[in-house]
Amino acid sequence: MTDQLFPTRIKNAMNNVNEPSGEPRWLSDAEREAWKALSLMQLQLTARLGQALSGSGLSYQDYTVLAGLTDDPDGRMRVVEFSRQLGWEKSRVSHHVSRMIERGLVTRASCPTDKRGAFVVITDEGRRAIEAAAPGHVATVRKFFIDLLEESQVEAIQEIADTVLANLKANCDDR
Amino acid sequence: MTDQLFPTRIKNAMNNVNEPSGEPRWLSDAEREAWKALSLMQLQLTARLGQALSGSGLSYQDYTVLAGLTDDPDGRMRVVEFSRQLGWEKSRVSHHVSRMIERGLVTRASCPTDKRGAFVVITDEGRRAIEAAAPGHVATVRKFFIDLLEESQVEAIQEIADTVLANLKANCDDR
DNA sequence: GACTGATTGTTGAGATATCAACTACCTCTA
DNA sequence: TAGAGGTAGTTGATATCTCAACAATCAGTC
Numbered sequence: 001m002t003d004q005l006f007p008t009r010i011k012n013a014m015n016n017v018n019e020p021s022g023e024p025r026w027l028s029d030a031e032r033e034a035w036k037a038l039s040l041m042q043l044q045l046t047a048r049l050g051q052a053l054s055g056s057g058l059s060y061q062d063y064t065v066l067a068g069l070t071d072d073p074d075g076r077m078r079v080v081e082f083s084r085q086l087g088w089e090k091s092r093v094s095h096h097v098s099r100m101i102e103r104g105l106v107t108r109a110s111c112p113t114d115k116r117g118a119f120v121v122i123t124d125e126g127r128r129a130i131e132a133a134a135p136g137h138v139a140t141v142r143k144f145f146i147d148l149l150e151e152s153q154v155e156a157i158q159e160i161a162d163t164v165l166a167n168l169k170a171n172c173d174d175r
Numbered sequence: 176m177t178d179q180l181f182p183t184r185i186k187n188a189m190n191n192v193n194e195p196s197g198e199p200r201w202l203s204d205a206e207r208e209a210w211k212a213l214s215l216m217q218l219q220l221t222a223r224l225g226q227a228l229s230g231s232g233l234s235y236q237d238y239t240v241l242a243g244l245t246d247d248p249d250g251r252m253r254v255v256e257f258s259r260q261l262g263w264e265k266s267r268v269s270h271h272v273s274r275m276i277e278r279g280l281v282t283r284a285s286c287p288t289d290k291r292g293a294f295v296v297i298t299d300e301g302r303r304a305i306e307a308a309a310p311g312h313v314a315t316v317r318k319f320f321i322d323l324l325e326e327s328q329v330e331a332i333q334e335i336a337d338t339v340l341a342n343l344k345a346n347c348d349d350r
Numbered sequence: 351g352a353c354t355g356a357t358t359g360t361t362g363a364g365a366t367a368t369c370a371a372c373t374a375c376c377t378c379t380a
Numbered sequence: 381t382a383g384a385g386g387t388a389g390t391t392g393a394t395a396t397c398t399c400a401a402c403a404a405t406c407a408g409t410c
Contacts, residue, residue, distance in 0.1 A: 024310035031321050034329045037336035042217045043262035044343050087218035092397055094360055116358040116405045135199035146206050148338050154209045156331040161212035163323050168219050267367055269390055291375040291388040
């Protein structure tokens with residue numbers, strides 16, 4: 001019916017690299033709507049999580065970084081590892097960490113085994129900040145996401161994401 | 176085992192508004208991992224879609240806007256409607272449209288029935304741009320997402336997103 | 351050891367997004 | 381019709397992200 005995002009109405013395919021011959025396989029309504037709904041959900045959800053955190057003085061991104069650090073016994077993590085785990089560009093990690101350093105939430109430390117490397121280390125202040133924010137944050141995630149879903153749906157998400165991520169990793173370079 | 180993002184290690188809950196009494200209900204490993212994987216998937220996927228579009232001169236955001244416009248018979252859409260459909264702040268829509276106007280992809284038009292309102296209207300050039308980009312984009316969405324999933328998984332996504340979005344809408348204001 | 355190519359992280363410039371005003375208009379009520 | 385409160389959209393300042401370039405180091409090979 002509607003053809004937003006992947007318009008079925010557009011029929012004059014030009015410069016079509018991936019489907020060099022003939023008509024491309026357009027998405028069905030169901031496929032298109034599912035992708036749209038998922039994108040919208042993710043946007044609204046992260047916006048909501050961020051706004052619920054606002055009282056704590058942490059952004060959702062700050063929280064994510066600090067949570068990553070508390071996962072390590074020594075409260076530290078390599079920049080490159082953040083980049084991978086969060087799906088952030090390395091420069092994004094670097095810039096964001098710089099900002100967090102200015103606020104006293106984390107520190108940088110050099111890596112003894114790889115002299116190029118740098119650790120991000122959580123400070124006491126950073127630890128206090130996430131400890132204060134965590135219960136409220138988890139409650140928000142529950143209220144707006146987890147508690148709305150059946151266990152099977154959580155499993156479905158995991159399976160889907162794993163499949164997609166594995167495929168992305170397998171095709172890192174090619175277009 | 177791991178406790179990233181929602182550290183089970185953090186036990187000293189303070190300032191906990193949402194769970195005023197006692198220990199918060201932390202997320203299980205499965206719940207935490209599923210949410211993390213989903214977030215990562217979305218990030219990597221949109222990054223990949225954007226990078227696949229790069230040859231066309233359109234960003235993923237540009238594509239999204241143009242696709243929304245081609246969905247309308249007159250190739251136009253209200254700013255407020257974009258805001259809702261894409262989950263963008265209205266100022267984000269406004270700024271982005273301004274940039275697209277400079278590139279000749281869209282225009283603004285006043286709304287006769289609501290004099291506060293503004294339409295975003297696709298131009299011929301905008302139409303040419305998305306027509307050129309669409310087949311490749313759809314192919315990318317298929318390659319990295321849709322074609323990897325069973326029909327039942329697409330349905331599951333739709334159901335989950337609908338549930339979550341409905342709940343978000345129901346709790347627009349309260350914290 | 352020294353060369354080559356890849357990896358790690360930072361930086362600065364430019365692009366994009368958010369936030370808080372602000373204007374203009376609508377809608378409802380009296 | 382006037383007023384009050386809400387909605388639509390823009391703007392500018394600020395915050396954040398991306399991209400390309402760069403320096404430093406690593407890993408493998410000769």
